[in-house]
Amino acid sequence: MKPSYYIWFNRSFHLLFVIMVMIINIPVYEGHTLKSINTGKSYSREENKNVCQTQQCKEAASTLLESMNKDVDACEDFYQFACGKWVQKHPVPPTESHRNQFDLVMEKLDYQLKDILEERENPSDPTPVAASKRFYSACMDTETVEEEGLDLLNIILDQLGGWPIASAEWQPETFSWSDMLAVMTRRLAVTPLILTYVYLDRKNSSRSIITIDQPPLVLPRSMLVEPDVYGHQLQAYRKWIVETAHEIAKAKNIHIPPTRIHVDSFDIVEFEIELAKLTSPNELRRNAYRTYNVLTIKELQQWTDSAEIVNPQTRIRWLDFIKEIFRHVNVEIGADEKIVVKELDYLIKLLQLLDSTPTRTIANYLHWRIVKTSSRDTTAKMRQLAFDFEKVLSGAKEDQPRWRDCIFRTSGSLSFAVGYKYVSHYFDFEAKKAAVEMVKNIRGAFISQVHAIDWMDEETKKVAVEKAEAMTELIGYPDWYANVTALEQYYKGTKVGKSHLANVVASKTQMVHRVLSKLRQPTDRTEWNTSPDVVNAYYNPQTNSIIFPAGILQSPFFNKGRIEALNYGSIGVVIGHEITHGFDDMGRQSDKYGNLAQWWSESTIETYLRKSQCFIDQYDHYRVPELDHLLKTEVTMNGVTTQGENIADNGGLRQAFLAYQQFIQNNGPEMRLPGMEEFSPEQLFFLGFATVWCESTTSESLLQEVLSDPHSPHKLRVLGTLANSEDFAKAFNCAPGSQMNPKIKCMIW
Template identity: 55%
Template sequence: MRNLLIYLGFLSLQVISGHFIPHIPMADDEAMPWYIVKEDTSVCQTTGCVEAAEALKVSIDSAADPCNDFYAYACGGWQKRNPIPKTESQWNQFNIVDRKLDLQLKDIFEDDLHLEQEPEPVALVKQFFQACMDIERREQYGVRPLSEILSTLGGWPIATTEGQWSEDKFDLLKTLGFVTRRLGLTPLATVFVYTDRKNSSRSVVTVDQGSLVLPRAMLAQPSMYKKQLTAYAEWMVGTAKLLGARVDEDEMMEEAKKIVHFESRLAELTAPSEDRRDAYRMYNSLSVRQLQKWTDTIQTHGKKSILQWDRLLSLVFQDTEANISSGERMLVREMEYLLKLEALLQNTSRRTLANYILWRVVKSVGRDTSAPMRHLSFSFDKVFSGIVEDQPLWIECVTRSTSALPFAAGYQFVRKFFDSEAKITALEMVHHIRQSFIDRVDTLEWMDDETKLAAREKAEAMAEFIGFPDWFSNATALKHYYEGAIVGKDHFENVMALTSVQVKRVFDKLREATDRNDWLTGPAVVNAYYNPLTNAITFPAGILQAPFFGKDTLEALNYGSIGVIIGHEITHGFDDMGRQNDKDGNLVQWWTPETEYAYLEKALCIVEQYDHFRVPELDVLLATKATINGVTTQGENIADNGGMEQAFQAYQQFVKENGPEQKLPGLDYTPEQIFFLGFASVWCESSSPESLLHEVLSNPHAPHRHRVNGPLANSHHFAKTWQCKTGSPMNPVNKCQVW
């Protein structure tokens, strides 16, 4: 630090940089002396610290009591200054970084000055974006490309003139095969290739219950959600009219209601997420022949079952080299669902089946056609999500382009915007926090030595992928990855073609050994995840930036933000679902009975605690005292609590090794308090009632307020740091902690 020369004038006492300098008497003829005083080194003055301090100042609501509601204290100011944009149903720190990322990608996609010098896939993603933005060409084609697809599948009954649709032209299995391999859709049953949970070195054909458009809870309780379901039916009618329907609108509405009713019946058949947390229950190994016998147990009145698995699988894998025989070993996740599905299909008209499946096609790619189709989608979202304005087309095209060619988009993003030092620093932090987890395991009184050893081995074996894949330095590897990808001037055709390429890439893994270095997402995303089948954590480049990460700010902030996220993902390997896999990702029982029982008791404490967390904003909408679902969110809640504790312990170790950190300028908080403020500020959010409803109905995460207050209320470190009295809301007597 530079020295400051301080001239002592006639003041008897002067304050400089927080230090008191006494007046020294001097003779009249004595020259006035100069004193050298060092600048205060207890405050960090880097650009990163100054910016972080300013961000916290405007985020904090000092009128709130941190020991009563820390989320309100840390985020109250942020919420006042960050109303929900008209195009969003919620607005949080992740959305802000997402928007920054969108602008960066837009900048990349619009730069066509260096096309000849860039790898071919980069040129392809730019061409994809430009075709998406070509409004004139898209309007010229309108809905015609979609209509042609529907025609090849026998026509969408609701959009067909009365008497022109024939059930003889509708082939259910052929249609299911087409929508799976061409669009990745799973409207009745999911057929895909997935890692074998008991032998993670290979992949296997996996069959599961189908997906739904609306949340299961919403479809299963139609009387409670009439407004949303009516808007859903109106969306169908509107699209049918644009696709050329010449039927009376009242008749179309009746037909749309039948589609909604059918999807509600499907929802009733599906297992809720609460019942899908036991990997052993969902691991059923059968051959195709055995699955057919199981399906045939449903009474068919002498007719063949509608679900003929041999044929369906051959249609799904039609574009691959895999030959699926009747002896092919498969994994079936929901045995009872398939029986119920067969019974439902037998008692549903072919017209309704065609209407529903082809509606899923229309819903999937309708926005990729004309402006009127996009407007109909937006009209539904106004009711469903609470948005006021539709997204600008450029944002939608950035999203579509990045989804279609994620590694091509990520390749250029990393080269142009990513700080390579962040990868090194983040990797070091991963190692520190993983060691913190291991150290915590060693101190657990409820875990016996045998299970502790297995837990340590799993944590030590956990692979980490930071920033971007190692092969990104090789442009030839990028070109090889997208070999066969074609992009033209027509946006709709581009979407269809590249979706098929992505689906085929997944199906082609059937006869290949598991690539444990495989990235599931591209680098240009603001997310992080744990893969239990490879025991690996991934932190893409998109999340390694402010406010989650900074290289010239306090480590207290980094450990409180990205550090907690790292700890969160590590803990996923040991939450109620991740703990079922061993260090190699295999479904193996590595817990002793006594330790497993102790674990379940501690997990139950988390479940019951979060079950009582209120969401009063939804009381009127749900006509009850709304609370979180502690069962469906338990995995994320366990990870939230464990991640925060591990990150704080790792930060304490950092201070022990490097000495205490400075304060932030203009803020009278200790670095430990800054850790918790950094943690909380990452989750600041403004939410609409519609957004909160979707979180409560179907999101595995708790609402952001409880992602902050829940872990902090369970933390003795937090209570001590903020001096919260025992029994206060943020320091309850009864606490829950697993890891």
């Protein structure tokens, strides 16, 4: 395995490249004539009438010109060419760790949600919308939050036996790690040792199944398994635990010797380090067949009972554990219940680790994960301690204003209620129609490309086309928004009071109950798992569906009044990206129903793996020099963990450009932009693509992305994708062998 400084990167939708230097013609003004890049053509401003004069086109041109750095050779570094001035004009704000186009749209959206949630309650509001306003109000009521202090948090901890590090007396004989974990899962959605949830069966997507997996960690796995490299972050982590424990103890009027707190905090972090070593890295989790292991609860019990342990109390009684999680769900769980275990070996190694770990340390760790999760929902002091740690990881200098934190909490807890109001107030319903049409066109381009490729046999092509045609698109918002009763039913039983932390806990409990209740329910392939008020998009392999919430269907991703070149280059590439995910290294493992199925011929698989290796090799060699000073070495990417997103980025760009060419064929050439007459619509397509990914970032935030995100950093998403594009090289007339037109190109879709 490569060391962690051989960087991986993830970000929620987002490719890469290395840079040399060659020279091309940069557009320059000569009198009244503007020379076109690399074409030799020139356009007189007085004579050229083929220029879009809509307000949206003027705004788009102004935005592009303010972003671009024309002093940079477009064929050597297109990211700097397209985004050079944007980065200069958008430094990372002190309250942020990065600044990009998604952040700007999200900031605008947050202000809109603020207006919605700060409106007075209206008798015409659906009950859940009124509840969301009360939830936000309770979050903003800092006086009541401070009055409550840590009382409720301490009650929760005491109900689970008390946090040893902050307790005068702690009774180890009454502690059961599995009993506590079951309650944490059911009531708080906190899953430190074993992640248990219900979701669609990978081999039978018509039903749901209980799934058990390795847990999420506080720090990225790479940091924990290489403590010598990330000592600074681990020191900040220990400090956070120490100072938080002091606050908890002080709230209970208990004096704990500082030495004991320091020793306990050290043990907590050391335990998480050992826990991280047991987990599988992302590279090993891209094979869905490897992580699909179906056992009955009885068989799982036999499996974990085979672990060699000394203390019988370490063992887990699986039937009791799962029944406790499902305590308030109206389903019967028996020993013959089938479950999917994603990491079988992890469970054996976990029991062995627990067997060799002092009970006090295990209890301290479990309680710490509750405290950590709740910190920002309690006092100002606890929020500050959490931020002191976060700024070490992110590079942010100041904490977010409370109202933005409360927007995040409210939208996360009552997402469809908040989204309902957002859609009715701010969503452009014409955008949904345009997005539906664009999905149709880009899907058509993808299908045409499947028919044209020469590396796939005809039978596999046929099934690939069927999968693409069967792909469901969810755009804007759920259809059931048209029925207020459905919204009321979705949040039936929701209670919102004056205590912010109590509201958060109640919301998490309800969310877990909603997830677990799907165990015996039929699959709804049109179900939304995200709110409309998010700036994001995704592909769900288990329902073979693509989702584009209302939040992303706006400028700079989409604007119906500007030329289609920009729309296809931005939201069109996002659509193509999500479609391609159905056929990336992981998506190809599922059929049109979302079931794990081997629908590729062996020869086609062999060719696909060879082609995907090209992407792995390409991205393996990309440098991230901004991180060299942090890790004291030359940092490079990891092409294995990012290959799915890289394949999707490359395929998405290609399909969107093919769809745009078809649009031109059907509708005729598009106009140019005012003040940018030297750029053809095809060139504007690629500018529209690149400027979506303009970003400023702290090195600390970049490190988090590299360690934890399956996407490549924004800059590399632009450079890597365009370096593989013959269409880009042709549009900008880049010489063969130039940085943006290398001789070796990777392409699958």
